Amino acid sequence: GAVVSQHPSWVICKSGTSVKIECRSLDFQATTMFWYRQFPKQSLMLMATSNEGSKATYEQGVEKDKFLINHASLTLSTLTVTSAHPEDSSFYICSARTRTGTDSPLHFGNGTRLTVT
């Protein structure tokens, strides 16, 4: 149980185009999902908290107009990287809680490797 699926697992796009990454909770409802970014050989940095039916909460320094997050249902959150540039190339990982309680652990998707050429 508690499976989080991300799609695509990798994507290559040209500079200036937009890319959408999906994060789905397959066997549970997730009122809250989280998006992280990981640069090569580095740790994960929280980008934003995605709440079903409301606007995402972005961490300081994250451009909300560039990284559009939509959480339209209890099982799906999407991250759209708009007008992507090479510096946006990174590993993006989503996570979700299995229960509505804020103390429940997170389960992570397998990540999306984005390469912008």
Next chain:
Amino acid sequence: AQSVTQLGSHVSVSEGALVLLRCNYSSSVPPYLFWYVQYPNQGLQLLLKYTTGATLVKGINGFEAEFKKSETSFHLTKPSAHMSDAAEYFCAVSRAGNTGKLIFGQGTTLQVKP
């Protein structure tokens, strides 16, 4: 504010040897502490967590960690390393009541030599 420091970005052990990955934290409130493992090009898998109660926590794959408040540490250990343990390990801290906002350490790459 909270932060995590993992001592040693790279640890190498022989198969069958003790694994010790070090993690120290800083937190102005009682912390929740986690260890995650990441295999190449994959997401993170929870190994174990400490919230409250018993300070020695056991996780999956034979790993365990001990919360030592006096030392602000949460080191990860395994008595005998397997080749399959080779991966990246992350220590993380969060506040009670907000486990979604994880603050991660820099990560430690564990190499297991035959």
